[in-house]
Amino acid sequence: MPATLLVDAVGSCIAIDLSALSPEDADAVREAWADAPAPDGAQPVQTITPLIADRVDMLSALSQQVTLAAIEAARGRAWMLHAAGVATPDGQVVVLVGPSGRGKTTASRALGAVYGYVSDETIAIDADGRVWPYRKPLSVIEDPAAPKTQLAPSAVGLKPLPDADLRVAAIVLLDRDPEHPEEPEVEVADLGDALEDLVSQTSFLHHQTAGLRFIAGLAEATGGIRSVRYREAATLPALIPALAQEAGPIVVPEPGVKARGDSDVSGVQEGPEGPNLPRFSRAAAEDEVALTDPDRIAVLTIVHEQGHVTVLGGIAPAVWRAADHATLAELVAAAVDAYGEPDGVDAGPAVLMAVGQLMDAGLLTSDEPRLARREDVAWVDSGERIVALALSPEEDQTLAQPAALTGSAALIWEWLEEPVALTQLIARTLEVAGTDAAAEVPAQVEAFVTDLTASRLIETL
Incomplete structure (x- = not known):
């Protein structure tokens, strides 16, 4: 047998070097990765050498090694979600998102026994909505007193992929609640509320062009981000036909604010403050997207390679849009122009507090000394x-x-x-x-x- 095994991981070919393994361990690797063969003619982007350890630990570590290599290879190419997914016979993929403890793995296995199993680890979605599967081995508890066993999805009864191109049909936020009624509840989530959960489960979003706006465009194309509250995973397969409807084209919205230097605040009167008082500008952000009903702006920043979303509401969107070397008086005028003068109340203090909060959040800068x-x-x-x-x-x-x-x-x-x-x-x-x-x-x-x-x-x- 060849000493190298080529596997498909979210659209990348990863080579696993088996040459240092015993024949029995090499066979165990082939068996565990049997459901993730690389396409014919695929060229590996990276070669992984399994750790020399006992078989159980080697297989467990290998799964992590391949996953990290695949995510790195897909950096900037696709939206990569730490998520599960299943596909209908015509290739429509329902993506299941949720942090640890929300029931994602259990849900994916209940659904994967009925529909094509795409992944329980990572889902990659291209700019045109194509989904790349990752049918890595599953960690299965066979003996509570022993380490988890790595098994191919088919070995635990999960369905193969359909003979069709995989396309994203729905993004679903899972919310398992042991106290929820037996019937699952599906609703369209507010995008502003959903973004934090989605970004927290995303890898390398800042390497993706217009990552936040792509999520907004995908949400629009798929009928909105869905939230599913449920009690038992066994009740979820009945939801898939309604969720797995063909998506429309993904249109990435334009930025919600003008580029630095183009904002139109020059015509606003400065007022009594004078020309030497502080001027405020938007801090550098990775991406932002306008939200409606009500008017808000979601801003993506990156801290220590991790994405963080701040949703600006109230008068903050008007302040954010106008903050291009603007005085406080100009920001007050912009807020009043956008939302009207509050009845019997001076808008200045409210705008000042909004400015302070935006500065505290690192979203606004001033030319003041510190x-x-x-x-x-x-x-x-x-x-x-x-x-x-x-x-x-x-x-x-x-x-x-x-x-x-x-x-x-x-x-x-x-x-x-x-x-x-x-x-x-x-x-x-x-x-x-x-x-x-x-x-x-x-x-x-x-x-x-x-x-x-x-x-x-x-x-x-």
């Missing part, structure tokens, strides 16, 4: 007040006097643990004090910052 505690400061927090002291003497060797901080002053000191802008401090204080104090808060915070700076407790970065 304020932070000095490194040569010691302080004690008694719970009722904070006493802080600059340890380094003045140039004339005069020692500083301790400062006692209570109430909002103590809060501001806590907020200065990380560098922040004055706008953020004012906005946070306003949230605590309430909008009734909007007239006094800015001056009070500025005065407190001036005092802390004079006492050499904080510095400008």
Whole structure:
């Protein structure tokens, strides 16, 4: 037998080098991967060498090795979901998404006994809706006292793939509830609510062109992201015919805001603030998409290679759209223009708090300097007040006097643990004090910052 086994994993050919294995272990690998043969003529993109270990551990680790290699090979080529999937005889694929504990694996096996089994690990969806299967071995508990066994899907009674091109028909968020009635409940989920679950189960979304907007376009093409609440997986196969309807074309929506430098805020009057006060701009984001009913914007950012979605609601979308080197007055005008002047209430404080929240979330930047505690400061927090002291003497060797901080002053000191802008401090204080104090808060915070700076407790970065 050949010393290399070629397997198909989400559209990539992965070679498994069997040459260092015993004949018995090599046969065990072939048996476990029997349902994932690479197409004739496929060229491997990577070669995997199984770990030298006992057979059970080797097979388990090999499954992870191939999965990681396949996901890496598909980076940027397709939307890769940590998801399960089944296919109808005409190739319509229902994709099942859910974090660990939501019943995805159990559901995929109950469905795979009736419909074509696509995967219980990773589903890859191309820009045109084509689905790439991954029929890797399944981890099966045969003996509760022993490690899981790696078995080919067909070995546990799961159906083969249909003789048809695989196309995405539905994206389903699974929600298993032991207390739910026997009859499953299907509803179209709000895309803004669904995006966080979908992004958290996605690999390398930031390497995909317009990844967030692709999800929105796919949701539109498939009739919306579905949510299924159910009690027992055995009740799910009856749902598939209604879910597995042929999708329409996937149209990726345009960005919801104009490109940096093109936003039209120049005609808005600056008001009494003057030309030298802070200007605010959108921070760099991987992607964003406009949501309707109500008006919102979903923003994708990447932190430590992990995607994070923030859905902006209320007046935040208007602020986000207008934030292109804009003053606070311009952002207030943009919010009023979009949503109207609130009855009997000044829109300024609400916009200021929205700006602060967007800055706290890393979605908005300002040209203000940052304020932070000095490194040569010691302080004690008694719970009722904070006493802080600059340890380094003045140039004339005069020692500083301790400062006692209570109430909002103590809060501001806590907020200065990380560098922040004055706008953020004012906005946070306003949230605590309430909008009734909007007239006094800015001056009070500025005065407190001036005092802390004079006492050499904080510095400008």
